[in-house]
Amino acid sequence: MEAGLYLYGITVAQGTVPVEVPGIENAEVEQVVEGSLAAIVTRVTTQKIRPQRSNLAAHHHVLRDLTEQQPILPAAFGTIAGSEKQLREVLRRNHDVLIEQLKRLRGKVEMGLGVYWDTPNVFEFFVATHRELEQMRDRLFRPGKTPRFEEKVELGKLFESLLRDSRQRHTRQVIEALSPYCVEIRTIDPGEEKMIMKLACLVEESRRGQWEDGIEAVARHFDNHYGFKYTGPWAPHNFADIDLNLVPA
CATH class of the missing domain: 3.30.70 (Alpha-Beta Plaits)
Structure with missing residues (x-):
């Protein structure tokens, strides 16, 4: 039935x-x-x-x-x-x-791009690349000291702040580089900690090759602690701005 x-x-x-x-x-x-x-x-x-x-x-x-x-x-x-x-x-x-x-x-398709920290431990990577985080970590966990709960919270807040700032900076950089090849770019919640950004790009089918070349070009500005992965072409899920409000009868 x-x-x-x-x-x-x-x-x-x-x-x-x-x-x-x-x-x-x-x-x-x-x-x-x-x-x-x-x-x-x-x-x-x-x-x-x-x-x-x-x-x-x-x-x-x-x-x-x-x-x-x-x-x-x-x-x-x-x-x-x-x-x-x-x-x-x-x-x-x-x-x-x-x-x-x-x-x-x-004449357009959706292409996806994910950029991530290609490192086993994002926190340790940030400690190695952000002096203020390294100093706080070393001060709280120096030999003979047991950090209080409040101090651990402050360390976590600093890490989250640096993580957020880094994501925003890198996302602006990549969007600026890819914008000439896209009709529209939308950001998606990166989700897991290692993800820096997830982008949905609406691209004219005839410019897919240029878009891919653009990714290769911007990736050269990042060292081997960063990974780039693109997918597609997909149906434009993130650009179909409709709500049909279908409810089974």
Whole structure:
């Protein structure tokens, strides 16, 4: 029994479904056409899709195929419309906004860049490169002294402050270097301590090579304590500024 339509994304309506790979649950990928828009979907038997490897891979493969052929507004993994009627209503209600977004993204892809401290221990690296942190660490942990809790907190605050300042400085440097090759750059929370920055870059497909050359050029300004890793091309998840407010019926 059909429980809903799993949504991969929204694109411009075509005569046929522009995807040949199987979708979620190894099911067929279809399109629901409403006017000049098409929602790329798979009919599913559950209202919740687990984020297991096979499902994540299917979601990614469908979007990859779409991205290679035409502009796509990708939906977040796990987005399910309760019915075809509901999905059509959403497409009608948001038609002008969706068309404008698709025009903005035509011929562009999302590329990701992560820059990280390539060192076993970030704190020890900062101790070795920041005199004030080294002095406080040595003063608190000198032989015969047991630091108080408050002193450890102050040491941690200094480290976090230096970490934040370093991230901000390096991020500005990299964004400035890559901006000439990007339509737009958005920062993403770096998450783990070793990450300096995560950038989502909206790049014209024709300028991908220049963007990659730009990364190589800016990386030369960093020593071997830093690592650069880029990924893509991806569907423009971080640049699809839409909220369809789909709730399963």
